[in-house]
Amino acid sequence: MSSLETTAEIVKLANALGVERHALNYLSTLPAQEIRRLREATVAQFYAQDRGMFQRLAAASRLLPNALVAKLAEHVFGAMLAARVSGEMPAERAVDIAGRLSVSFLADIARELDPKAARHIIRAMPADVVIPVAREMLARGDFITMGRFVDELALRVLEATLQALTDDEALLHIGFYLESKTRLSAVVNLLPDGRLNNMMQAAQKRPQELWPEALALMAHVDDAAKRRLGDLAAEQNTDVLATLAQVAHAQSLWSDVLPVVARMSESSQAKLMALPILHDSELLAGILHTAEADDLWAYLLPQLRFMSPDQLQRVADATAGLPQRAQEQLIAAARRAGLWEPLLTIVAEIPKAGRKGLERIVTQFAAADGTLVDELAEPAQKHGLVDLLAMARSAVDKAGRQPS
Amino acid sequence: MTDAAALSRLREELKLSSEAVQPLATLDAEQLDALHVAVVAARKRQRELLETAITQALDHLPRLLRGPVLKILGHRR
Numbered sequence: 301m302s303s304l305e306t307t308a309e310i311v312k313l314a315n316a317l318g319v320e321r322h323a324l325n326y327l328s329t330l331p332a333q334e335i336r337r338l339r340e341a342t343v344a345q346f347y348a349q350d351r352g353m354f355q356r357l358a359a360a361s362r363l364l365p366n367a368l369v370a371k372l373a374e375h376v377f378g379a380m381l382a383a384r385v386s387g388e389m390p391a392e393r394a395v396d397i398a399g400r401l402s403v404s405f406l407a408d409i410a411r412e413l414d415p416k417a418a419r420h421i422i423r424a425m426p427a428d429v430v431i432p433v434a435r436e437m438l439a440r441g442d443f444i445t446m447g448r449f450v451d452e453l454a455l456r457v458l459e460a461t462l463q464a465l466t467d468d469e470a471l472l473h474i475g476f477y478l479e480s481k482t483r484l485s486a487v488v489n490l491l492p493d494g495r496l497n498n499m500m501q502a503a504q505k506r507p508q509e510l511w512p513e514a515l516a517l518m519a520h521v522d523d524a525a526k527r528r529l530g531d532l533a534a535e536q537n538t539d540v541l542a543t544l545a546q547v548a549h550a551q552s553l554w555s556d557v558l559p560v561v562a563r564m565s566e567s568s569q570a571k572l573m574a575l576p577i578l579h580d581s582e583l584l585a586g587i588l589h590t591a592e593a594d595d596l597w598a599y600l601l602p603q604l605r606f607m608s609p610d611q612l613q614r615v616a617d618a619t620a621g622l623p624q625r626a627q628e629q630l631i632a633a634a635r636r637a638g639l640w641e642p643l644l645t646i647v648a649e650i651p652k653a654g655r656k657g658l659e660r661i662v663t664q665f666a667a668a669d670g671t672l673v674d675e676l677a678e679p680a681q682k683h684g685l686v687d688l689l690a691m692a693r694s695a696v697d698k699a700g701r702q703p704s
Numbered sequence: 705m706t707d708a709a710a711l712s713r714l715r716e717e718l719k720l721s722s723e724a725v726q727p728l729a730t731l732d733a734e735q736l737d738a739l740h741v742a743v744v745a746a747r748k749r750q751r752e753l754l755e756t757a758i759t760q761a762l763d764h765l766p767r768l769l770r771g772p773v774l775k776i777l778g779h780r781r
Contacts, residue, residue: 316746317742317743317745317746318745318746318749319742319746323738323742324739324742326731326735326738327731327735327739329730330727330728330730330731331727334727334728337720337724338718338728338739341718341719341720341724342718342743342746342747345717345718345719345743345747346746346747346750349747349750349751349754350754352778353776353777353778356776356777356778357776357777360772360776375764376761376764376765377757377761378757378760378761380753380754380757381754381757381758381761384754
């Protein structure tokens with residue numbers, strides 16, 4: 301579960317309910333999608349009120365020329381009513397009227413729009429209307445509304461808007477509130493490396509506040525964008541990477557970071573693992589705890605290739621002390637992902653007496669599926685774990701002799 | 705109020721199915737009650753803002769137009 305996604309959803313729900321985000325801290329144990337469902341149901345209730353009335357107003361406004369409707373909207377009806385009525389209009393007419401309204405009033409309307417009812421209008425908005433309104437919303441710090449717009453804008457309009465908005469720190473804020481992961485990847489694809497680097501440099505200036513947003517961006521994009529962002533992060537100087545690791549540790553964000561690290565190029569992964577901070581016992585324990593709690597072993601195991609003997613020993617010690625359930629998950633993950641080699645690297649570091657639990661689980665798995673022995677053979681011999689291999693073979697033989 | 709009763713009240717307020725609110729069952733009655741209060745208050749605030757906006761809009765309209773607009777609004781005032 302991504303804790304950053306949950307945080308973003310709590311902020312959005314607090315915004316919808318008009319309460320401080322801290323007032324909803326008790327929701328932080330819920331999955332992000334559940335908080336999102338709550339918000340969508342709440343907002344749907346708001347907009348369901350009087351919908352018929354707004355449909356009648358939208359229909360009646362057809363009798364008036366668009367220029368007069370625009371004047372009435374801005375000078376008589378105000379942003380809230382205008383937003384509700386425009387959501388009931390055909391996109392073409394709403395876009396024409398929008399072109400006649402002041403930028404400030406459009407930014408007011410944008411905040412009040414029913415995200416579902418207005419989807420067709422946002423998709424039809426041209427860049428020459430969107431860009432000045434985006435600048436106004438940026439000046440107001442209305443990043444949640446901007447995130448909602450980025451979700452829906454036509455891609456060419458989004459591209460033009462991204463080029464026009466030069467505040468790279470703001471992009472971190474907007475990205476944090478985007479709903480669509482697909483759209484977030486599209487945004488990253490539209491940005492050149494220089495701007496993505498600027499975003500990381502901006503995060504470095506206020507790390508506790510902005511690195512979580514940068515990490516959210518990395519964590520929620522598709523695999524190709526994860527790799528690009530992860531490699532760009534690895535190209536930053538080691539201070540930047542160390543800060544990233546510190547923030548991830550201090551704010552328990554390893555569940556967001558590990559999948560990104562796993563997509564990085566091998567040289568980037570090696571650079572990250574070589575950081576002095578990643579030799580810290582407490583930090584390594586935090587990573588292992590996350591892998592255990594969220595079953596992220598498949599992301600962590602490949603990193604073992606880049607760890608020093610000292611790091612491997614610490615991981616091995618922690619692995620020996622894992623509860624049985626976590627050890628089962630670790631072995632199952634190694635099996636699923638074909639990661640016996642890194643797993644056995646750490647098993648070999650564990651003193652014989654400390655391996656008994658892991659050996660028992662491997663033999664149980666082998667008894668259930670004899671093909672495990674073939675997978676295990678080469679890495680077990682390489683790491684001198686011939687006893688483990690013999691136990692697995694014996695378990696397979698024993699299982700084969702038992703009547704089915 | 706029990707946890708189940710608090711969950712049921714929130715479900716009714718949000719017009720969600722029992723399955724849809726099931727993940728919220730991990731919250732206790734006090735938390736569910738706080739959430740219910742926040743949702744009801746936000747809905748009330750929305751309603752008041754809307755009423756104020758309509759009143760202000762009508763006040764700006766020439767008297768001759770108020771009748772037709774009221775008719776469109778469904779004679780709500």
